[in-house]
Amino acid sequence: MSDLIQSLRQHLPEQQIIVDELRRLAYGTDASFYRLIPQVITVIESENDAKTVLTTGKRHNTPVTFRAAGTSLSGQAITNGILALIGEGFATYELNQDASKVRVGPGIVGGEVNRRLAPHGKKIGPDPASINACKIGGIAANNASGMCCGTAQNSYRTLAGLRVMLADGSVLDTEDPLSVDAFTKSHAVLLGELERLGSDTRNNARLAERIRHKFKIKNTTGYSLNALVDYEHPIDILAHLMIGSEGTLGFISRITYRTVVEDPFKASALVFFPDIRTACEAVIRLKPQPVAAVELLDRPALHSVENKPGLPAIMRELGEDAAALLIEVRAATAEGINERIAAVHAAMAGVATVEPMQFSTDPATCDMYWKVRKGTFPSVGAMRRTGTTVLIEDVAFPIVSLADATLDLQALLRHHGYHEAIIFGHALEGNLHFVFTQDFGDQAEVDRYARLMDDVCDLVVKKYDGSLKAEHGTGRNMAPFVELEWGKEATELMRKIKRLFDPDNLLNPGVIINDNPQAHLENLKPMPAAEDIVDRCIECGFCEPLCPSHRLTLSPRQRIVSVRELARRAAAGQPAGAIGEDYAYMGLDTCAGCGLCSTACPVGINTGDLTRRLRGRKLSDTSRAVNAWTGNNFGTLANASRLGLSVGHAVSGVLGDNFLSRISGGAWKKNMPHAGKAPVARSSQGDPVVYFPTCGSRIFGPATAGEKQQGDVILELLIRAGYAPRLPEGFDKLCCGQMLASKGMAEEAEAMSNTLEAALMAASDNGRYPVIMDASACTARMVEHLAGRLQLYDFHEFAHDALLPRLQLTKQAGPIALHINCSVRRTGSEAKLKKLLAACVEQVVEPAGVNCCGFGGDRGFVVPELNQHALRKIHDELPANCGCGVSTNRTCEIGLTAETGRTYQSIAYLLEQCSRPQDIAC
Incomplete structure (x- = not known):
């Protein structure tokens, strides 16, 4: 054990220190194409933790890098020293009375901040494409912007105050007069030097004008030198230097933003032009107009998405020189939207377009337009050759040069053989992204990339005086070129700032300031072929906030990183070592297999499919x-499971749930359901419908002895609504195969699905009658298996479509908690579930930060810590007067009940109660 790790263990809890090779590898990856393996990872939950890390790093002369979500694209969130992961202790949120300011910690996701601000009609200014994954720490430290943010609403411009810890462990809170006073005394030398640098810079007319000119367009190359000319007070200078400093000057432990208005009315138009030049001329006309966003797409970008379902057919008919603009306007009122649309039409008068411009206020149409824009990057990533990576570079030009610069950039990419490259970007700001694929496993290809980047730098800087990094941060990627862009005088000013704040060069060294001219070509991340399911992964990290095991063990991105490393070792004839040993638990056992990762993944990867394959x-x-026997004798297994539940309840009645839970390793839950019973068919008159009670609802009965079985409740509801439900023959011996599929037994699971399909076909008269299932995970599996051969509905979908119009409901007051499980989210049927619940109850609680419950079929019994971790945020979100909850999957309900102490049941129970003239009794 190293002295460094021993020192950390003297001050931090063991669970906050990560030293195993697997997770050090996993966290050695961010969204960039670089990799560094940290010596140790520390999870920091407080400023005391952060100070411990900084002082320990200094004592052992080891660099420290603070990391939020790791969605950064330029290599600024990795290190070979101490990686300090910002924990949930920093996921703080505080809104002032009139919602004009929001004070947030670096550990909260940007999209979550906006979700909380939405009821107030506000949002934060920065709007990066990664906002649903990236955290405030990264947004501020990189001065991230986005499609609508521009330069007016980024972190620098909307900063109201911050709390920062410097390299020496001291803290400054710019919003606290006492803190400012104390810091002014303790750091008089630092502040005096900042004041002098600011004064000298403002008095240097040529340098000051250079800085102002550089920040007229988006620019995240180097430090925020505009702080020296925009502000005179050293506290203000210090605060604004921290924005965009990428963790190289200090750790931002809290930031206060001035919020911006989120207009409720929006309209979008996707406009096609015969060529890039015409499109860029239109951008210049639009710049002074009240437009929220103007996104430029060149012809290769349009090619990359033109065959996606639902997109305009004209996209496939455009000439090879064509381009498009996606224009969005926003307003507080419908009248305001019409006025802004009219203004855009007036500005565009006389500009040649392929077809007349048309704005739409229909959300579905606007969403389709934005899918064109957002689908370009992942389309290139998905189509790349296995073993290559996808790169997205980020530059900005003066808007008057946008047309020439775009054409030059296209020519440059072709000259270097990057024929698959596409260009798109935030045209109003002259900000272009270009995306291409790259093989870093071949030195000749690395050399080709180096030549390209040299020429790009010459084009951007020497020809157009633009920004080499507009919004993705300098990182390691552009650090060698800072002086090329800024010149010697301004770069030396940046070096002075770095030395002033970090004299020992221990805060994220090599980022922003790097004297190694080859730094952008070193520590390149290998991307070996591993498994066809995940080879398309671009390691962006968008999946991580949705994953129930993230920060317990591994996230989907980290599972893929690990599998790639194992594949690399296997191909090289090297042993898997500790990574292979640890992956069994961290990668396989604790993966819920929920597939929520696929809903956020730009290329649609379901890492659960990888897990199932590897488990098999x-x-x-x-x-x-044993598992094959289970599939062939499911009825026997179901009876044995019921017997086990009955015995368990008998034992717990004597020794208690806690004792039984302890000796069973957590498999026995508090409020464990009683043994279930198969529902009994009932004759009735009405419209025929087939109901298949899934094995979960047949085996696991209600939590309270004597309460109705779920299957009986659903039968009662169907009959009450005028249906004549029929049960498939031998249904108690049938299963969809989900239980075997989750263990990796795909063929055996398919056989079970086939047997169930035959029974459902027979019961439905070969698809004549609709079929209902009562567990969302099972329904989702069978919908995929059946591929439209039957009318198959999850219960909540059928209840929304067919039962609500026939039932007389007595709406209840609530509150009732809603858990939207992963299968419902993945199939996109949550809107119907919400509407169904809203028809039954006045007050609904949907806990924030809770996605998949982590029960994962039998995972909640086998690795109960996964269920506990996934639901760790639910406790603070449920009000004391919320005594019960609803969902649509029996095993999810078991885990939710055990963890919250509230009874969760199928929404069928609530619907049945509300369709009777009596109150809920939860």
């Missing part, structure tokens, strides 16, 4: 035989 490969012959 690890099964022993004995395990495979």
Whole structure:
């Protein structure tokens, strides 16, 4: 054990220190194409933790890098020293009375801040494409912007105050007069030097004008030197230097933003032009107009998405020189929207377009337009050759030069053989992204990339005096070129700032300031072929906030990183080592397999599919035989499971739930359901419908003894609504195969699905009658399996479509908690579930930060810590007067009940109660 780790263990809890090779590898990756493996990872939950890390790093002369979400694209969130992961202790949120300011910690996701601000008609200014994954720490430290943010609403411009810890462990809170007073005394030398630098810079007319000119367009190359000319007070200078400093000057432990208005009315138009020049001329006309966003797409970008379902057919007919602008206007009123649309039409008068411009206020149409824009980057990533990576570079030009610069950039990419490259960007700001694929496993290809970047730098800086990094941060990627862009005098000023704040060069060294001219070509991340399911992964990290095991063990991105490393070792004839050993638990056992990652993944990867494949490969012959027997004798297994529940309740009645939970390793839950019973068919008159009670609802009965079985409740509801439900023959011996599929036994699971399909076909008269299932995970599996051969509905979908119009409901007051499980989210049926619940109850609580419950079929019994971790945020979100909840999956409800102490049941129970003239009794 190193002295460094021993020192950390003297001050931090063991669970906040990560030293295993697997997770050090996993966190050695961010969204860039670089990799550095940290010596140790510390999870910091407080400023005391951060100070411990900084002082320990200094004592051992080891660099420290603070990391939020790791969605950064330029290599600024990795290190070979101490990686300080910003924990949930920093996921703080505080809104002032009139919602004009929001005070947030660096550990909260930007999209979550906006979700909380939405009821007030506000949002934060920065709007990066990664906002649903990136955290405030990264947004501020990189001065992230986005499609609508521009330069007016980024972190620098909307900063109201911050709390920062410097390299020496001291803290400054710019909003606290006592803190400012104390810091002024303790750091008089630092502040005096900042004041002098600011004065000298403002008095240097040529340098001051250079700085002002550089920040007229988007620019995140180097430090925020505009702080020296925009502000005179050293506290203000210090605060604004921290924005965009990428963790190289200090740790921002809290920031206060001035919020901006989120207009409720929006309209979008996707306008096609015969060529880039015409499109860029239109941008210049639009710049002074009241437009929220203008996105430019060149012809290759349009090619990359033109065959997506639902997109305009004209996209496939455009000439090879064509381009498009996606224009959005926003307003507080419908009248305001019409006025802004009229203004855009007037500005565009006389500009040649392929077809007349048309704005739409229909949300679905606008969403389709934005899918064109947002789908370009992942389309290139998905189509790349295995073993290559996808790069997205980020530059900005003066808007008057946008047309020439775009054409020059296209020519440059072709000259270097990057024929797959596409260009798109935030045209109003002259900000272009260009995306291409790159093989870093071949030195000749690395050399080609180096030549390209040299020429790009010459084009951007020497020809157009633009920004080499507009919004993605300098990182390691552009650090060698800062002086090329800024010149020697301004770059030396940046070096002075770095030395002033970090004299030992221990805060994220090599980022922003780097004297190594080859730094952008070193520590390149390998991207070996691993598994076809995940080879398209671009390691962006968008999946992580949705994953129930993230920060317990691994996220989907980290599972893929690990599998790639294992594949690399196997191909090289190297042993898997500790990474292979640890992956069994961290990668396989604790993966819920929920597939929520696919809903956020730009290229649609379901890492649960990878997990199931790898689990199948690890099964022993004995395990495979046992599972195969299970599939062939499911009725026997169901009866044995019911018997086990009955015995468990008998034991817990004597020894208690806690004792039974302890000796079972957490498999026995508090409020464990009683043994279920198969529902009994009832004759009735009405419209025929088939109901298949899934095995979860048949095996696991209600939590309270004597309460109605779920299957009986659903039968009662169907009959009450005028349906004549029929049960498939031998249904108690049938299963969809989900239980075997989750263990990696795909063929055996498919056989079970086939058997169930035959029974459902027979019961529905070969698809004549609709079929209902009562567990969302099972329904989702069978919908995919059946591929439209049957009318198959999850219960909540059928209840919304067919039961609500036939039932007389007595609406209840509530509150009732709603858990939208992963299958409902993945299939996109949550809107119907919400509407169904809203028809039953006045007050609904939907806990923030809770996605998949982590029960994952049997995972909640086998690795209960996954369920506990996934639901760790639910406790603070449920009000004391919320005594019960609803969902649509029996095992999810078991985990939710055990963790919250509230009874969660199928929404069928609530619907049945509300369709009777009596109150809920939760």
